[in-house]
Amino acid sequence: MDCLIRIATSEDATAISRVIIDALRETNAQDYTAAIIEQVEQSFSPEAILRLLTQRQVYVATVDHHVVATASLNKDVVRSVFVDPLYQRQGIGKQLMVMIQSTAASGEVKFLRVPSSISAEGFYASLGFKKVRDEFHGTERTIIMEKGLEQ
Template sequence: MALVAECFSPAGIAIFMARRDVFVAVEGSRIVGTASLDGKVVRTVFVAPDCQRRGIGAALMRELDRLAREKGNTTLVVPSSVTAEGFYAKLGFEAVRDSCHGDDRTIIMEPAL
């Protein structure tokens, strides 16, 4: 848990932003969602809980897809949490394999053919 907190500290976020393409969804002056692209890998897709199920996450994913194609990538890879698997499946991704690190399970997803 300490490693996760360190990654998402202000210093950790600054490092991510220097290495990745980052998108932020804003309503008024409030940040309600974020997503980033690291090459062809989708990272850090989050939508504020009270703003979920309003299409914000899907809009962020469309922007990541657009940017990936613009950069010459033909596919996206999503390392999904178990709880986000359904979200990505609705967007046309399917599980291709599991990745386990200790007790953490990540589902690697790619667009369905």
């Protein structure tokens, strides 16, 4: 699907929050309990997104000027890759990851890491990421994955 990928702005915070929470509730809820989903949602309010915009390189993908996906890069770590459930499996997440990988490589990052949800492990594996280990935050399982970048 054709989309425009750009750096997120503060005006995108509410839309980014909506995309993330919709994806958590629909997609991630298949692999995590309601309590975990509710806990994770706390980190993605519009106010929290505004803070993240000052700490990371945050990107959005838009279709017809509507934010439908987001991803961010914090040095050598991919963070918060979410696609609106209505737009999943249409290549938008992959397009965002191409942008993230290109940005990381141009910043001389040798290895890119991602703390993956259970729900997204297959997606990252399809992009060449390999599982390094599991991490647990309480009962929330996160899969740490890594990929070497060609310089």
